[in-house]
Amino acid sequence: MLSVPWTLAVPPFALFALVLSWGRELPTVPAIIVAAVLAAAVLAAVHHAEVVAHRVGEPFGSLVLAVAVTVIEVALIVSMMASGGAKTATLARDTVFSAVMITCTGIVGLTLLIATMRRRVAMFNAEGTGGALATVATLATLTLVLPTFTTSEPGASFSTAQLAFAAVASLTLYGLFVLTQTVRHRDYFLPMRADGSVVTTEDHAAAPTTRATMTSLGLLLLALVTVVGLAKVESPVIESAVARADLPPSVVGVVIALLVLLPETLAAARAARRDRVQTSLNLALGSAMASIGLTIPAIAVASIWLDGPLTLGLGATHMVLLALTVAVTTLTVVPGRATLLQGGVHLVLFAAFLFLAISP
Numbered sequence: 215m216l217s218v219p220w221t222l223a224v225p226p227f228a229l230f231a232l233v234l235s236w237g238r239e240l241p242t243v244p245a246i247i248v249a250a251v252l253a254a255a256v257l258a259a260v261h262h263a264e265v266v267a268h269r270v271g272e273p274f275g276s277l278v279l280a281v282a283v284t285v286i287e288v289a290l291i292v293s294m295m296a297s298g299g300a301k302t303a304t305l306a307r308d309t310v311f312s313a314v315m316i317t318c319t320g321i322v323g324l325t326l327l328i329a330t331m332r333r334r335v336a337m338f339n340a341e342g343t344g345g346a347l348a349t350v351a352t353l354a355t356l357t358l359v360l361p362t363f364t365t366s367e368p369g370a371s372f373s374t375a376q377l378a379f380a381a382v383a384s385l386t387l388y389g390l391f392v393l394t395q396t397v398r399h400r401d402y403f404l405p406m407r408a409d410g411s412v413v414t415t416e417d418h419a420a421a422p423t424t425r426a427t428m429t430s431l432g433l434l435l436l437a438l439v440t441v442v443g444l445a446k447v448e449s450p451v452i453e454s455a456v457a458r459a460d461l462p463p464s465v466v467g468v469v470i471a472l473l474v475l476l477p478e479t480l481a482a483a484r485a486a487r488r489d490r491v492q493t494s495l496n497l498a499l500g501s502a503m504a505s506i507g508l509t510i511p512a513i514a515v516a517s518i519w520l521d522g523p524l525t526l527g528l529g530a531t532h533m534v535l536l537a538l539t540v541a542v543t544t545l546t547v548v549p550g551r552a553t554l555l556q557g558g559v560h561l562v563l564f565a566a567f568l569f570l571a572i573s574p
Contacts, residue, residue, distance in 0.1 A: 228255040228440035252444040259437035265430035284504035303523040308467025313505035323560030325494035328486040330554040340550035342402030346499035353506040362527030370527025381514035388507030405490040
């Protein structure tokens with residue numbers, strides 16, 4: 215698998231665009247150009263992620279992309295909270311909740327739609343996917359639902375001790391999942407063929423060389439840095455557009471999450487086209503899990519020096535959406551196979567999430 219020239223050139227060019235635009239208020243035309251560079255960086259990131267994934271195999275490949283994107287997403291959230299003051303009190307909550315909904319409804323729905331349009335029935339491992347979903351549901355409830363009902367602090371916030379517990383619990387669960395996924399039960403997260411057999415090796419192309427893999431890994435990290443950096447550059451434009459359209463401020467978190475999760479979305483769609491539904495689900499649920507499991511501990515540490523308030527608890531509408539998403543995804547996962555109907559249900563839930571974000 216050889217890199218084509220544009221995939222080598224785009225990440226450095228995107229970094230150059232990021233340096234030129236960082237900290238500046240962009241007029242309309244430069245903002246459009248930056249958006250185009252951002253889209254190119256996303257495509258480059260997906261390409262290099264696939265090179266790395268081909269070399270290291272599943273489930274390590276999807277884990278590399280999910281963790282890399284989330285680490286940089288966390289840096290974006292913390293930096294925006296540090297400079298935004300009180301108006302960013304709900305940014306972490308909005309972004310993390312959006313990530314969970316985008317991955318569990320949007321990416322999962324798109325994956326199942328693509329796979330079932332090709333093969334009628336999408337096959338995946340219920341044990342591995344079910345374990346991932348259980349971890350996501352537990353993390354989301356501990357960090358996004360419980361703060362609404364605790365009484366130690368006013369509003370939908372954790373006390374210092376509660377936030378510390380949530381951070382430790384999040385890291386523990388995420389660490390246990392990674393151990394399960396990569397060591398103890400790796401076979402639960404490998405792609406499956408239509409006959410139910412596990413795909414242990416990919417035979418469609420020779421694995422890239424070590425040099426090509428390390429080059430792609432470096433360019434992947436560079437592309438992801440520029441994706442998140444350019445998303446932050448575009449965020450004032452997004453905030454202005456949201457304000458002019460008289461939309462809720464939480465829409466900003468939704469748009470940022472959509473931009474940051476573009477690499478996973480495209481990678482999951484490509485995997486589904488190759489009948490690797492398990493790989494797509496690894497990307498979707500792994501990204502949701504990493505978003506919570508890494509963001510909450512980082513926010514807990516950052517709260518030591520951040521002066522503004524931190525609101526984590528969801529409102530009633532979002533809790534209903536989250537509960538429905540967990541229930542529907544559970545019913546999708548349990549049989550280990552899905553049809554076009556399940557893909558449609560997930561996509562309708564995704565559409566409901568977007569609509570209610572715009573019109574709460």
